[in-house]
Amino acid sequence: MTPSQTPPSPEHILRAPKVLLHDHLDGGLRPATVVELAAEQGYDRLPADDPDALGAWFREAADSGSLERYLETFAHTVGVMQTEEALARVAAECVRDLAADGVVYAEVRYAPEQHVARGLSLEQVVEAVNAGFREGERLAAAEGNRIRVGALLTAMRHAARALEIAELANRYRDLGVVGFDIAGAEAGFPPTRHLDAFEFLKRENNHFTIHAGEAFGLPSIWQALQWCGADRLGHGVRIIDDIKVADDGSVTLGRLAAYVRDKRIPLELCPTSNLQTGAAASYAEHPIGLLRRLGFRATVNTDNRLMSGTSMSREFTHLVGTFRYTLDDLQWFTVNAMKSAFIPFDERLAMINEVIKPGYAALRSEWLFGQRGSVRS
Structure with a gap:
């Protein structure tokens, strides 16, 4: 057997380079x-x-x-998380925790409007978190774990500050913020309530993702894509509702599912979190298995590491144990995520060719060397 046929060990999963696109700062303390x-x-x-x-x-x-x-x-x-010191500390610890788990690139999101209860301005919140991220990167590098982290500024869909937060994200777009997001309850709060924010971001050629298709289903996904123009779907797991699998195993994609696959729209899938919210009953029944087989732009994410008791290594471990995924599969998910990141194309390409692919190649070589060594002994 080869590394392409054998599930990786827990040690190899931990050491594998990982890319994380959907992680909440206030969900990972x-x-x-x-x-x-x-x-x-x-x-x-x-x-x-x-x-x-x-x-x-x-x-x-x-x-x-x-x-x-x-x-x-x-x-x-x-x-x-209502003071500059607390925000900077939480952000720095977040980066160090991710780096220790083998994450080499992450986009971490938070809602600045939720951290002003003690008088901080939105700008002070962003600058404190950015400072924490940079300090976390410095400390992680000193510990031998290099990582790059960008911030996504989130607006709450039940509130009325989306345009304000979008403008804030645009002001800080070259200062540590890489994009925009909306989050919160989908039902009753469609993304179309915030069209002014999305139109502004599109005029500014800025990036944004939208929480959609986690709890509400296909209408939420359709609105996020066709009315708002989202670059990525936060979760998007309910796209499975537009895919039919016949008794003989044949698969038929509905028009929306086909559009998502054909347009290579990234799905920020969060398996453990999806189980908690009822989007899937078990890892074996999670749509990620079918979406992987059908070639959707699927990515693996943590969502809320504290609440889900998870990490990228744990998410990969669950998938390896359930679907017998190999290093090749983990690399596929990781490259998908890096291709979908909100940083310039040349920087994404450099991460893929200089960090991710060499990292997985080294793990495969290590596996082969170990096999030869065991045969000789």
């Missing part, structure tokens, strides 16, 4: 950091003061099936 920031700021509403117990509470609340409990988890993380 270290439990110990939440506890420490709460104590410093006098935030007394945490459900537990012990980091281990708090981490368990976050995961259990996210798994509870209760939307109210799930949303409460973010109230606590956002609650302690």
Whole structure:
């Protein structure tokens, strides 16, 4: 057997270069950091003061099936992210955690409007997070883990500040911000409510992704693409509703699914999170398996690492265990993600050719050397 036929080991999964496009800053805090920031700021509403117990509470609340409990988890993380120092610390730790997990490029999103409760301006929020990302990159490099991180500024779809946040993203587009996003409940809050923001971004030739097709389905995806012009789909997992698999295994794509595949529109799939929100019942039933076989521009992401108790390595491990994916498959997902990043084409190409492909080639060579060594012994 060869590396193209054999699922990689946990060590190889950890060391494999990874690219992450869908990760929420307020969904990835270290439990110990939440506890420490709460104590410093006098935030007394945490459900537990012990980091281990708090981490368990976050995961259990996210798994509870209760939307109210799930949303409460973010109230606590956002609650302690209201000062420049806290934002910079959380951002730096985020970068170091991702780099230690083998992530070489990431786009991390957050909603500046959620971090102004203590008087920060939107600009102060962005500059604090950007400073934290740069410090995290510096510390990660010193630890032997090189990573590049760009910020996505998110507007909340139930609020009325999308144009303001889009303008903010445009002002900081060459200063650490690589694009724009909208997030929040899909049902009742269609992306078309924020057409002025998307029209502005298109006039400025700027990039944006839209949370769509996570909970609401095909109409949300259609509006994000055809009315708003999204470059990527945040989740987009419900595109499976437009794909029919017959009893004999033959597959028929509806017009929207065919459009998404033909146009190579990236899907920011988040398997563990999708299980928590009910988009799939198990990893085996997650649409990513079929989407991979059909050649959609599928990518693998974490969404909220704290609430889902996950990382890129864990997401890959679940997929390897479920679908028997190999290093070739993991490279395919990773190259898909890098192709879809919101940085210039030449920089994406350099990451693919100088970091990602050599990294996977080295793992394959290591596997082959180990096999030869075991045969000789």
